[in-house]
Amino acid sequence: MARSIVPIRTGEDVVRVRQEVRRFAVEAGLGLVDQTKIVTAASELARNTLDYGKGGEASMDIVQNGARRGVRIVFEDHGPGIADIELALKDGYTSGRGMGLGLGGARRLCNEFTIASTPGKGTTVTIARWK
Amino acid sequence: MDRIPILKLGEALLVTIQVDMHDRLAMALEEDLTARIVDHSAKGVLIDISALEIVDSFIGRTLANIAMIAKVLDADTVVVGMRPAVAITLVELGLSLPGVRTALNAERGMAMIKSRIDDAAMIATDEDEGGP
Numbered sequence: 001m002a003r004s005i006v007p008i009r010t011g012e013d014v015v016r017v018r019q020e021v022r023r024f025a026v027e028a029g030l031g032l033v034d035q036t037k038i039v040t041a042a043s044e045l046a047r048n049t050l051d052y053g054k055g056g057e058a059s060m061d062i063v064q065n066g067a068r069r070g071v072r073i074v075f076e077d078h079g080p081g082i083a084d085i086e087l088a089l090k091d092g093y094t095s096g097r098g099m100g101l102g103l104g105g106a107r108r109l110c111n112e113f114t115i116a117s118t119p120g121k122g123t124t125v126t127i128a129r130w131k
Numbered sequence: 132m133d134r135i136p137i138l139k140l141g142e143a144l145l146v147t148i149q150v151d152m153h154d155r156l157a158m159a160l161e162e163d164l165t166a167r168i169v170d171h172s173a174k175g176v177l178i179d180i181s182a183l184e185i186v187d188s189f190i191g192r193t194l195a196n197i198a199m200i201a202k203v204l205d206a207d208t209v210v211v212g213m214r215p216a217v218a219i220t221l222v223e224l225g226l227s228l229p230g231v232r233t234a235l236n237a238e239r240g241m242a243m244i245k246s247r248i249d250d251a252a253m254i255a256t257d258e259d260e261g262g263p
Contacts, residue, residue, distance in 0.1 A: 011153035018151060018185065036185055036216040040224060043187040047154070091225055102188060105224040 001027050005059040008049045008075075017046040017058045024060050024071040029131050038071060038129040041109040044102040045075045045125050053077025053123055063128060070111070070130035078122035085115055135160045137167050143175040143244050144168065144206075149182045157193040164197055168204045174251060175244030176201050179237055181212025191226040198231045207247050208232065211240035 001024065006017050021042040025035040042058065049056040056077030063072045082088045091104045103125075107113040112128035133156060138145040144167055146160070164176060178194065180186065186194070198208040211234045213221075221228070234240035 011155050015151050015153045022184070033216045033219050036214075036220045037223065040185045040187050040220045043185060043189075044224075047187075047189060105188060105226070108223050108225070109220065 001062050003059055003061050005057055007055075007057050008046050008077075009055045011050070014043060014046040014050060018043050020058075021060060021071065021073060024062060024073075025129070028062050028069045028071045030071065030129060031131075034129055034131070037109040038073075038127070041106040041127055041129075042073055044106040045073075045127065048102050048125075049075050049077045049123075052082075053079035055079075056122070065130070068130050070128050072112075072126065072128040075125045075127075076122065077124075081119040081121055081123055082115075082117040083119050085117060089115075134163060137163060139167075139171055139173075140177075140241075142171075142173055142248050143177060143241070144171065144173045145177050145179070147179040147182070151184070152190060154189050157190055161193055161197055161200070165200050165204070168201055168206050173206050174248045176206055176208045177237065177240050177244060178208065178210045179212045179240075180210060180217075181214065181236075183214070183217065186213070186217050186221055186226075188224060188226055191221065191224075191228055194231055195228050198228075202230065207244055209234050209240040209243050211235065211237050 004020050006020050007013060008017060018039050021039050022035060025038050046058055054077065056075065058073055058075050060071060060073040063070050089104045089107065110127040111130050114126045117123040135146060135148055135156065144164065194210055201208045209232045213233060234243055
């Protein structure tokens, strides 16, 4: 399945990201619970991209590691960046209108989670869930 | 903008969320429900989420807000029909839905609301009669 790139500019785009990630998760052969986890994580991160990153994009791929298949999603924005990533990952930390579960919660729902951020340049979050 | 329909059923309000909600739609539901609880002096709100494939932190917060607002307005909220995969994911996400009562299906949820309405009616009758 070819890579899919979904721009994130509005709240409707967050829904589009959820639907597209679902399609990839099904294609990768993930079970229903794993599908739900990766779609939920993607929803949190897409919202972060929109609210804190001032918009950006999500690109997703089916990935293969030996016999294992999975889905990997990269969220990229060129917003203000995150000065203290450890703090941002803590439950209960929020600088906006959420519950402060976005980043930490998303990390718990994935098998892989990496975040890179440069203040003033933007943030990239990569997640993956394996079958 | 789309709105999620709210049905009136006696002294209860019934909401069936059948679309993948974006955040503004969830916020609109919160506002609409608040207005309708007051308009109809509703005693209960039943929210059916059986069609929802995910509940993320925003939707979860909206459900918790609705329950809190309804409580302040003297109405009970029961969320019904959560899918098992959604429940597992919610717990892992760290969302506990404070103050939100849940039931497995609409029938049980309605029974919870009805018993609350009946209790309230009984207390009102006792007061009218000046007690025993």
